[in-house]
Amino acid sequence: MNLNIPHKDFINIVSGISNQSSEQEINVIYYDTRIINAINNSVFFALKGRRNGHDFVQKAYDKGVRCFVVNQQVALPQDAIIINVEDPLRALQEVAKYHRDQFSYPVIAITGSLGKTTIKEWLYFLLEGEYNIIRSPKSFNSQIGVALSLLEMTNEHNLAIIEADISHPNEMKYIEAMVSPTLGVYTGVGHYYADNFESQKAHATEHLKLFKYANITFGLEAYKSELRRNKINAEIINPEEWSEIDFSHLSYPSNRIIALHMAAFLGVDKSILLKKVHLLPTLSNRLEVFEGIDNNLIINDSYNIDIDALEQALSYQFSSDERKDKIVVLDLSFIDENKQQEILNIVNSYRPKELFILKENHVPKELMEVKNSSILFKGSYRSRLKETVLLFKNRKHETWVEFDLKSIEHNIRTFQSKLPETTKTLVMVKASSYGTGDNNLPHFLQQIDIDYLGVAYTDEGSTLRENQITLPILVMNTEINAFNDLIRFNLEPSIVSFDQLNALCERLEQDNITGYPIHITVETGMNRLGFYLEDIEALIEKLKVQPQVKVKSVYSHLADADNPNADYTQQQINRFKQIKGKFQVALGKEILFHILNSEGTSRFSKEAAFDMVRLGIGIFGYTSTAKEDELLPTIKWKTTISQVKTIKSGETVGYSRNFKAEQSMKIATLRIGYADGFRRSLSNGVGSVFINGTECLVIGNVCMDMIMVDVTDVICEAGDEVEIIGPNIDMQLFAERLNTIPYEVMTSINKRVSRIYLR
Numbered sequence: 001m002n003l004n005i006p007h008k009d010f011i012n013i014v015s016g017i018s019n020q021s022s023e024q025e026i027n028v029i030y031y032d033t034r035i036i037n038a039i040n041n042s043v044f045f046a047l048k049g050r051r052n053g054h055d056f057v058q059k060a061y062d063k064g065v066r067c068f069v070v071n072q073q074v075a076l077p078q079d080a081i082i083i084n085v086e087d088p089l090r091a092l093q094e095v096a097k098y099h100r101d102q103f104s105y106p107v108i109a110i111t112g113s114l115g116k117t118t119i120k121e122w123l124y125f126l127l128e129g130e131y132n133i134i135r136s137p138k139s140f141n142s143q144i145g146v147a148l149s150l151l152e153m154t155n156e157h158n159l160a161i162i163e164a165d166i167s168h169p170n171e172m173k174y175i176e177a178m179v180s181p182t183l184g185v186y187t188g189v190g191h192y193y194a195d196n197f198e199s200q201k202a203h204a205t206e207h208l209k210l211f212k213y214a215n216i217t218f219g220l221e222a223y224k225s226e227l228r229r230n231k232i233n234a235e236i237i238n239p240e241e242w243s244e245i246d247f248s249h250l251s252y253p254s255n256r257i258i259a260l261h262m263a264a265f266l267g268v269d270k271s272i273l274l275k276k277v278h279l280l281p282t283l284s285n286r287l288e289v290f291e292g293i294d295n296n297l298i299i300n301d302s303y304n305i306d307i308d309a310l311e312q313a314l315s316y317q318f319s320s321d322e323r324k325d326k327i328v329v330l331d332l333s334f335i336d337e338n339k340q341q342e343i344l345n346i347v348n349s350y351r352p353k354e355l356f357i358l359k360e361n362h363v364p365k366e367l368m369e370v371k372n373s374s375i376l377f378k379g380s381y382r383s384r385l386k387e388t389v390l391l392f393k394n395r396k397h398e399t400w401v402e403f404d405l406k407s408i409e410h411n412i413r414t415f416q417s418k419l420p421e422t423t424k425t426l427v428m429v430k431a432s433s434y435g436t437g438d439n440n441l442p443h444f445l446q447q448i449d450i451d452y453l454g455v456a457y458t459d460e461g462s463t464l465r466e467n468q469i470t471l472p473i474l475v476m477n478t479e480i481n482a483f484n485d486l487i488r489f490n491l492e493p494s495i496v497s498f499d500q501l502n503a504l505c506e507r508l509e510q511d512n513i514t515g516y517p518i519h520i521t522v523e524t525g526m527n528r529l530g531f532y533l534e535d536i537e538a539l540i541e542k543l544k545v546q547p548q549v550k551v552k553s554v555y556s557h558l559a560d561a562d563n564p565n566a567d568y569t570q571q572q573i574n575r576f577k578q579i580k581g582k583f584q585v586a587l588g589k590e591i592l593f594h595i596l597n598s599e600g601t602s603r604f605s606k607e608a609a610f611d612m613v614r615l616g617i618g619i620f621g622y623t624s625t626a627k628e629d630e631l632l633p634t635i636k637w638k639t640t641i642s643q644v645k646t647i648k649s650g651e652t653v654g655y656s657r658n659f660k661a662e663q664s665m666k667i668a669t670l671r672i673g674y675a676d677g678f679r680r681s682l683s684n685g686v687g688s689v690f691i692n693g694t695e696c697l698v699i700g701n702v703c704m705d706m707i708m709v710d711v712t713d714v715i716c717e718a719g720d721e722v723e724i725i726g727p728n729i730d731m732q733l734f735a736e737r738l739n740t741i742p743y744e745v746m747t748s749i750n751k752r753v754s755r756i757y758l759r
């Protein structure tokens, strides 16, 4: 970002009142202290998101920022320039609008409820070479995201592609004012219109406000009436124009047609488009994060190296405390010299501990010796950096699970949107975060401002602390012999009995500790752990005279939250309310009360959210009402083919010769077995996998490390990817085949299966 706005003008643009004048210019805007790197001539906007930006002004100051846009009293040293405005978000948008208005090249805006990012990326791919394009990074499409995208426009570009989304009525006018689109692309509003709109029509109308003044807006036939009803100057895209393309094997044909049509409209030759349509990249242009060799954390973004994606990757790497030492590896082949310099400037502004620039795919010895660091790999689509990244893979075993962190965040926000604003969110990360791995998810949760983490046992909490997790951690089961670690790592125990309470207090007294945070587990119907209603008075009396401990929360757990008949849950909630009353009267108001797990939050958030909820399975999208709640699936489990062979009629397959071929057939051996969690009960047709879009049944018995499947009707070869769990075989189906529930499937995927986290 390079804005060059003189201070005086800046104050006018944001309609602010400044405590002092300045001769400086404003060049860079920040709103998140974690990603502050270039400090000269920067300004910090105190925005109110999940957290109040005003709470972070001191941190921004400490990092070197000297100019602040606020609308609350803040205490900062004398040399801080403080600009008071009515609303910092609107002020940011005014700056974006001002900046956008400096440029006369076309701005294409994309909105609708689906497919925006895909279309934007594909359009970029089709137009690259013809235009110098600035586009929204990833799916930066919110009120803030659109502003930041516009602020990246420069004189060197000659086309902007901006995506925009809204979730509430009356939001689009602010985006429209900022973007002033020249051309529009409308992707439609699907069946699932956003909660905050009374109808699909109302949702569409809000979206279409973006195009009120656009020259032409493009859309498919299906949205013709919406466009007309909202008086949008529209061009309806005719798929027939692309009839020479066989879309039947291609994903998202409508998105392809929209991107092709736009590119043709903008002057790209049809012959080029016909070739490029088959090359449109699958959108794995997401950061891949995984544990690498030598305790390195690998951040793989070798899909493209354009500037905005680079900034995103760097800001993620440098804002995360998953590893202290930050290493950057660049492959700059196929990139022109000017751009190389720009890339280097940006990378150097983050001051990585080491920067490697690879030439001709040569991997320096020093790079292979890096340990305990986070290593970001950035190269263009055409470079061979991908092969280098493989050298850093921890496990070469070609079976892996992918966790989609963005969808996990979506699911958490979906739950939170059902809750009162003051209700906190605890995420249960017991059993290595439901089998997703020890640290990656907790770090992600820490970054997205979750309030609390919960674990089952002290050891799990210790591991988190040893890996720089600083959030408060509730421990459900605390063994007496774990008190040492508990105290050393500042973990917060759940107290379930008088004996345990006495032992803890005794221990704390020895160490002269007072006010140690504890949580009280109460029984309301699970009959697992905790104090019963009739014990509560004695417990309270005891707590009153134990200065060693301080009750932070009182909680209970639902036994039957997914039962459509809510009687039992209601009874538990009522009992909990009684207990809550007793605590409040006796111990004051500071205590947090909580009873809801994921299923509970989905169904009882109105009457029982209290002060906190404890989410688990729901963040992965696997509750009984996931579809209605619009939760997204988050897990894909994949393996690869190690060999394909043909067997004759009468031959048998595998141990105990449990499968006999009735005719000649083609079979594939896959790199997964019961030791990975693909259980033996899936043998012989109970289980199946998907290969290149076709279902293939398991034949013979599942082996420890391998399975065989029938691929007679599938075009496939060794090395091809295989879906174990994914869009075709969802978690629910996989669990049903094993007669179990998603929880058990998730936690039974063996440690030897590598875990990849998509950002």
Ligand SMILES: *Cc1c(COP(=O)(O)O)cnc(C)c1O
Pocket: 428, 476, 557, 596, 597, 598, 599, 614, 615, 616, 617, 618
């Ligand atoms: C595991 C657990 C949760 C989370 O449950 P989900 O069903 O996964 O949402 C919440 N509270 C307690 C006490 C738990 O043990």
